[in-house]
Amino acid sequence: MNIIDEIDDFINQTKDPREIKRAIAVKLKLQGKAYREIQDLLQVSQGFISQWKNRVLVEGVDSLKLQYKGRKGYLSPEDKQKIIEELRERDWLRLSDLQVLLEREYGVVFQSHQSYYSLLEEARISWKKSQKKNPAKNEQLVQEKKEEIEKKLASWKEEIGAGKLTVFMIDECHLLWGDILGYVWGRTDRRIEIPIKNQKERQTYYGALDYQTKEFIIKGYAAGNTENTVDFLQYLQQQNPGKRLAIVWDNATYHCSQNFRDYLTQVNQNLSEEEWRITCVNFAPNAPEQNPVEDIWLQTKNFVRKFYHLCPSFKVVKWLFEFFAQGQIFDFPKLFMYGILPQPI
Structure with a gap:
């Protein structure tokens, strides 16, 4: 034959x-x-x-x-190195893509998935969560805005040190009852069930980070809008009598509405820019990572999730949220991304 x-x-x-x-x-x-x-x-x-x-x-x-890995002649060192180099050139990869590559190009099929994982590890490819990216984000503008904020803070240092000016970084958070859901340890044969009547029940919070002291101030509202934005700024003025306020925040519509601009005109009427009672500076559009308050909201929600078993009602969820955030002095690297301000004596 x-x-x-x-x-x-x-x-x-x-x-x-x-x-x-x-x-x-x-x-x-x-x-x-x-x-x-x-x-x-x-x-x-x-x-x-x-x-x-x-x-x-x-x-x-x-x-x-x-044939499977471990047998003689299965995958030569040269072929293995060639595969690793090819894997490193890829921006993303599925396990099935690697399986097809080995089968089609080298005639290789591993018996165990662990063999594929080991090859991916050698290529320095790991399993990770994909991250959203806004295609409208302008990286150049983000950098320019960062430099602008740094320059403004540097120019305000003397006033800040003298206690004449307070810089707040502000953001809004919409807390849902369903936010307490997350990963927890539990028995493999049982579901972890949390009683929630309406997971979409929500509470809006305005939060202000004093960029000098790193103290965080929050206040609850029914929604984020121009009226509540004005009320929150008035609340901050009451907490800082006689001081000018510099507000750094995002480009939410109610931060830029005509009614809000009218309010600023009224507050700063007949004053030079250097004397304005409230000065507003915007972060770059579509760049939430520029605002450290975003990280504070995340830390606060993670805290609430740890105590999900203590939350029989949304009232308790809100209490835990406020307990963790209100008056807290935060300290993490991102808080210093715009520099270090003179500390109060």
Whole structure:
């Protein structure tokens, strides 16, 4: 029996489509078909065809059977390094993509998924959560805004140190009852169920970070709007009598509405810019990472999640949220991204 007949017998006996593809590729090549013709027909690479043809000629038709990691000649060091280099060039990857790559280009199929994971680890590819990115975000503008805020803070240092000016970074948070849901430890044979009557029940909070002292101030409202924004700024003025306020925040519509601009005009009427009672500076659009208050909201919600078992009602959820955030002095690296201000004596 010649080698073509052996390959035909192999094709008739096997049921695995991967083994059949290998066998057909070798048979066609041994019959004199061009590489390109076989590639187009079977959707394989020239390397795939050449590798399996050479293996059959050296080791026999049985070498077409699926082989697994650990057997002799399974994946050469050269091929392994080539795969790692190719993986490092990719921006993203699914496990199935790696499986197809090894099978199609090298004729390799691992018996255990752990072998694929080990290869990915060597290529410094890890399993991670994908992150959202706003396509409207302008990175150049983000950098320019950061530099603008740094310059303003530097120019205000003397007034801040003298207790004449307080800089607040402000943001709004919409706390939902459902925010207490998260990952917790529990028995594998039981669901962790938390009684929630309406997970969309919500409470809006305005939060202001004193960028000098790092103290956080919050106040609850029914919603985020111009009226409540004005009320919150008036509340901050009451907490800082006789001081000018510098507000750094995002571009929410109610931060830029005509009614709010009218309010600022009234507050700062007949004063020079250096004497304004309230000065507003905006972060770059679509760049929430510029505001450290975003991180404070996240820390506060994570705190509430840890005590989900103490939250039989949304009233308790709100109490825990306020307990953690109100008056807290925060200290984490992002708080200093715009520099360090003179501290009160």
